[in-house]
Amino acid sequence: MSRLRLVIFDVDGTLVDSQGAIVGAMTAAFSAQGRPAPARSDILGIVGLSLDHAVLRLAPEATPECRAALVQGYKDSYHATRSAQGAAVGSPLYPGVAQVLQALSRRDDLLLGVATGKSRRGLDALIEAHGLTGMFVTRQVADDHPSKPHPSMVLTCLADTGIDAADAVMIGDTTYDMEMAGAAGVAAVGVSWGYHPAKMLAPHARKLIDSFDALPGAIDDILGVPA
Template sequence: MTDLRLVIFDVDGTLIDSQAHILAAMQAAFDANGLPAPPRADTLPIVGLSLPVAMARLVPDHADHHAPLVAAYKDAFATLRLSPEGAALSPLFPGARAALDRLASEDHTLMAIATGKSRRGMDHILDLHGLRGLFQSVQVADDHPSKPHPSMIHACLSDTGVDASRAVILGDTTYDIDMGVAAGIHALGVTWGYHPPASLTRAGATALIDRFDALPAALEAIGMPA
């Protein structure tokens, strides 16, 4: 069907408020490697990148620690996920579930995920929030170069058969926006995530939304009506 549209979602900072989980896992990873953890102001801007790229940016002078930091972060993140407070560490942002359910009910709308999370981490989120079956394509860091490389977007388009002109990425970082621009699709930014809204506009976001119930109107405005 030529009138199908595809809405691709980033996860951390867009659908999921995972800030507490990420910061706790990062602290544990650096502690395990005998290094001082980077401050919050340095950590949050790298959310969305694949872990090897993120660690290289956080500690460029400690290349020998990059792989151990990645491994320790993954272990800490999984341990925290299984802790009693695990479910509270990665809640959906307000309005996210209602927006997903609304889009899923539309005959001409498909949805996809393009995330810097691992497959294991994404599977946890899908199960935690009962999101399985909502997305026609789920692309994770295990299978692609790090954002902003457009590989994940290309895979979403291939999986769904939707033309790039009828696809949009919704994200909170310049990596998401840059990825969308590189893939030739529309890009919308959210104001509640990890990068300043002005940086998303500079990167090429067509528009910004400050709440999920503004998404339908934003899609209409960029020429992607339901």
């Protein structure tokens, strides 16, 4: 019997292209507080962080009360847009994601998990909208952990599944994902289509891939081909 390995996925910028929804919600939150919206590149630069950490990066001079209002404004705007559009429309899967996830989930040697800066409510809505229910055996979200790049989410994925760090790999699009994986002793695969430039991921990633179709091969190269 093949030993079990664990593949942990980031969500925004890795599985789904949610940049429109994220930028729109953050812009609306700042506008509601009478503040100029951050540049699009700055907003995308904080994707992956927990929301309170993201707002602190974007508005470090704001009062705690203002930052709390920005956080709530973002949540309200994002939820309203998701309710109006549907999660699948506002955050579509990247090309090849559905097919590759289905193929990976059918393998006897792999377990799949998620480690995301999204809320539990947001992740559950997205998984249901894209028909991915039952795909991930461990789902770690910002509600329950310190923000990336703290390793808590990855360590909990390992604990949930009983998989050793040497038999796990993290897939993500930001330096936060790569650093989180490294802090947990897990290898990382960086994807080039997300919100941090690939050159920023290269120093931390074991491999970089340019399409989701390349992921199964990258996993086997890092963790070994199953017997």
